[in-house]
Amino acid sequence: MSEHLSALIVVLPLLAAPVCLLLKQPRMVRAWTSIVAWACLVMAWTLLERVHAEGVITYSMGGWDPPLGIEYRLDALNAYLLVIVTGIASVVFPSGAILTDTSLPEGKSHLYFAALLLCLAGLLGISSTGDLFNVFVFVEITSLSSYTLISLGKNRQALTAAFSYLVMGTIGGTFLLVGIGFLYQVTGTLNMQDLALRLPELLGSRTILAGFAFLMVGGSIKLAVFPLHQWLPNAYTHAPAAVSAFIAATATKVSYYLLARIIFTIFGAAFVFDALHLHWLLLPLAIAAMFAGSLAAVFQTDLKRLLAYSSIAQIGYMTLGLCMASETGLTGGIVHLFNHALMKGGLFLAVACVVMRTGSSSVSAISGLGRKMPLTMAAIVVGGLSLIGVPGTAGFISKWYLVVGALEKGWYAVSVLILLSSLIAVVYVWRLVETIFFGDPEHEVCEVPWTSWLPTWILIGATLVFGFWTDVTVGGASAAARSLLGVAP
Amino acid sequence: MRMREKVLLRVASKAFIPLILLFALYVQFHGDFGPGGGFQAGVIFAAGFVLFGLIFGLEALQQVVPWSVVERAVALGLLVYGGVGVSCILRGGRFLDYGALDHHSPMHGQHLGILIIELGVGLTVAATLLAIFYAMAGRGRA
Amino acid sequence: MEALGIWNYWGVVLLMMVGLYTVIARDHLVKKLIGLGIFQVAVILFYVSMGKVTGGTPPIIPEGADGSEVYSNPLPHVLMLTAIVVGVATLAVGLALVVRIREAYGTVEEDELQRMNRSGS
Numbered sequence: 001m002s003e004h005l006s007a008l009i010v011v012l013p014l015l016a017a018p019v020c021l022l023l024k025q026p027r028m029v030r031a032w033t034s035i036v037a038w039a040c041l042v043m044a045w046t047l048l049e050r051v052h053a054e055g056v057i058t059y060s061m062g063g064w065d066p067p068l069g070i071e072y073r074l075d076a077l078n079a080y081l082l083v084i085v086t087g088i089a090s091v092v093f094p095s096g097a098i099l100t101d102t103s104l105p106e107g108k109s110h111l112y113f114a115a116l117l118l119c120l121a122g123l124l125g126i127s128s129t130g131d132l133f134n135v136f137v138f139v140e141i142t143s144l145s146s147y148t149l150i151s152l153g154k155n156r157q158a159l160t161a162a163f164s165y166l167v168m169g170t171i172g173g174t175f176l177l178v179g180i181g182f183l184y185q186v187t188g189t190l191n192m193q194d195l196a197l198r199l200p201e202l203l204g205s206r207t208i209l210a211g212f213a214f215l216m217v218g219g220s221i222k223l224a225v226f227p228l229h230q231w232l233p234n235a236y237t238h239a240p241a242a243v244s245a246f247i248a249a250t251a252t253k254v255s256y257y258l259l260a261r262i263i264f265t266i267f268g269a270a271f272v273f274d275a276l277h278l279h280w281l282l283l284p285l286a287i288a289a290m291f292a293g294s295l296a297a298v299f300q301t302d303l304k305r306l307l308a309y310s311s312i313a314q315i316g317y318m319t320l321g322l323c324m325a326s327e328t329g330l331t332g333g334i335v336h337l338f339n340h341a342l343m344k345g346g347l348f349l350a351v352a353c354v355v356m357r358t359g360s361s362s363v364s365a366i367s368g369l370g371r372k373m374p375l376t377m378a379a380i381v382v383g384g385l386s387l388i389g390v391p392g393t394a395g396f397i398s399k400w401y402l403v404v405g406a407l408e409k410g411w412y413a414v415s416v417l418i419l420l421s422s423l424i425a426v427v428y429v430w431r432l433v434e435t436i437f438f439g440d441p442e443h444e445v446c447e448v449p450w451t452s453w454l455p456t457w458i459l460i461g462a463t464l465v466f467g468f469w470t471d472v473t474v475g476g477a478s479a480a481a482r483s484l485l486g487v488a489p
Numbered sequence: 490m491r492m493r494e495k496v497l498l499r500v501a502s503k504a505f506i507p508l509i510l511l512f513a514l515y516v517q518f519h520g521d522f523g524p525g526g527g528f529q530a531g532v533i534f535a536a537g538f539v540l541f542g543l544i545f546g547l548e549a550l551q552q553v554v555p556w557s558v559v560e561r562a563v564a565l566g567l568l569v570y571g572g573v574g575v576s577c578i579l580r581g582g583r584f585l586d587y588g589a590l591d592h593h594s595p596m597h598g599q600h601l602g603i604l605i606i607e608l609g610v611g612l613t614v615a616a617t618l619l620a621i622f623y624a625m626a627g628r629g630r631a
Numbered sequence: 632m633e634a635l636g637i638w639n640y641w642g643v644v645l646l647m648m649v650g651l652y653t654v655i656a657r658d659h660l661v662k663k664l665i666g667l668g669i670f671q672v673a674v675i676l677f678y679v680s681m682g683k684v685t686g687g688t689p690p691i692i693p694e695g696a697d698g699s700e701v702y703s704n705p706l707p708h709v710l711m712l713t714a715i716v717v718g719v720a721t722l723a724v725g726l727a728l729v730v731r732i733r734e735a736y737g738t739v740e741e742d743e744l745q746r747m748n749r750s751g752s
Contacts, residue, residue: 007578015568059584063588148724159732167667174671184707526712625727
């Protein structure tokens with residue numbers, strides 16, 4: 001059974017979703033969803049250990065060997081990503097806050113958990129597969145379940161937010177499909193490794209360039225890179241808080257992985273950065289994202305919207321790591337996948353706890369709650385410190401690698417800009433701290449039960465732990481960066 | 490005038506609906522040799538039931554195919570598909586390696602595997618389209 | 632004259648642009664979904680026209696074939712079956728959202744929706 005883990009990790013949540021439809025009891029469905037998420041985490045961890053020990057694992061679906069058949073190919077990068085996605089799922093799905101902040105009617109929670117499991121299956125599928133069209137199929141599975149989950153928010157703006165995300169996300173997915181079509185037309189293959197072999201002598205062809213452009217734009221829409229980020233603030237603000245925790249911590253990471261695969265594995269860094277000079281376009285956009293996101297976050301009055309704009313800034317940091325295309329820079333970008341997943345997941349779960357007690361997610365709702373909800377407020381403060389990048393938190397580690405990477409490449413202005421945008425983050429985090437500890441309490445509330453603050457603190461505590469103990473996170477990220485750049489197997 | 494039109498519709502649909510369902514089954518099983526397969530057959534199958542619901546009313550349709558049956562059919566079809574894949578693993582092959590279904594003749598196993606998964610797909614698609622119809626038609630005039 | 636030989640690709644480009652224009656320029660949500668559908672159909676046409684091999688027959692091996700037949704490529708058709716299903720599912724989710732938006736807001740015109748979102752909340 002253990003040689004089938006690469007397939008089972010995707011198949012298990014996919015088949016667990018219809019089981020949720022059959023078992024209708026709310027408690028049983030919640031327990032079932034959590035058990036499936038934990039099982040996937042165990043499988044992902046086993047696969048990561050095996051990849052570090054043995055090298056690349058490949059699994060031929062249906063017994064058809066690549067390049068004819070679909071293969072699931074796990075190397076250091078996607079095994080790392082599998083652990084991130086399943087880790088977030090195993091903390092968010094069992095959380096007591098999973099059903100707060102929704103407009104779900106009574107007796108329909110089994111449908112909600114089925115959608116969560118389908119989203120998880122889609123994310124794991126994008127991360128595991130080595131076939132480009134399979135990526136498109138799983139991108140659409142993830143997107144469709146996300147549209148459904150986001151539309152379940154409490155106010156009616158959730159519906160319009162989900163609709164505009166649907167329109168933009170479908171355009172992004174269809175652009176991916178067009179790009180895949182161009183590549184297939186010229187090379188005749190859909191397998192990523194086979195494309196990497198066949199593309200180098202075909203790189204002058206205009207069809208390949210058009211395919212690359214479509215793939216880049218489609219992936220960027222999904223990643224919410226700066227000018228294509230319009231769907232993200234509304235979607236994260238009006239979705240249920242636990243859904244935002246799950247999607248903010250996983251979907252953008254997987255889209256980043258997809259872009260990294262396309263740039264480094266399929267086309268190769270030499271073509272993309274030396275011949276096409278993609279970093280002349282992506283670098284200004286990444287820096288614009290860092291500043292625009294942080295500045296917009298300063299002026300927000302709603303906690304979820306503030307975190308959404310902060311996510312746009314963090315995606316800018318990750319894209320910066322991608323542009324550097326050096327081992328340090330890519331390590332910084334990839335370790336930021338891990339750290340940002342922890343930070344944003346924890347922060348959104350803390351906001352879910354706030355909504356659970358006060359019924360509102362505006363900044364004024366946490367006013368003066370420092371004494372009444374100490375654990376939740378401490379989680380928000382520590383998460384905010386990690387967003388800034390205070391030494392001792394995980395955010396510092398990723399920013400360190402990004403600054404060192406920029407200095408190594410001689411981009412001194414970029415390293416200064418990274419530090420400047422972190423200063424802007426200080427402004428909005430300080431606003432939150434001030435409201436929490438020095439404001440007047442609006443609501444008479446008590447702390448959330450342990451089923452809600454424990455998952456929050458697992459994620460926020462992890463940002464503290466991984467701020468000091470970086471062997472696992474940075475080790476995994478640098479192994480992933482090396483495998484992307486083809487430096488070491 | 491209205492009454493006569495309704496009689497025409499009812500008689501015509503009573504003639505057509507069985508033919509539609511039969512055609513859906515034909516399309517389902519002839520996916521190997523011509524255009525067809527699970528998705529197309531599921532849509533045609535659901536179209537027959539939707540026609541019934543449009544002519545005879547939603548309550549009559551819900552007596553024929555209750556909501557609980559539809560919900561279970563959606564889940565069951567996907568489980569049939571996944572179940573074939575998992576049973577391929579249990580019989581020693583890879584996931585969805587239909588050749589492992591019949592050890593004596595892998596080609597026969599391929600045929601059997603495709604047949605069963607297409608049945609699963611057809612079941613899920615028909616049930617999903619019926620579920621969409623129930624959800625949309627069941628709402629009052631907005 | 633080669634520009635006339637690739638007339639099917641010109642059709643694909645035309646449909647894609649029509650679809651994208653409808654999504655961007657029309658305010659009515661159902662019209663946006665229709666534009667999205669047209670855009671997806673253009674991509675389906677692109678793949679299907681990619682699969683046609685000149686002089687190729689449908690890719691089914693009849694009894695007694697000796698392997699000298701030229702077959703059209705079946706892979707793009709298989710891929711597009713999946714893409715059609717994805718398009719149908721997206722349309723279904725989109726229309727369900729439109730129905731609920733109509734029930735919650737009373738309108739499905741995007742400019743009115745934006746006005747109501749900005750002011751009311």
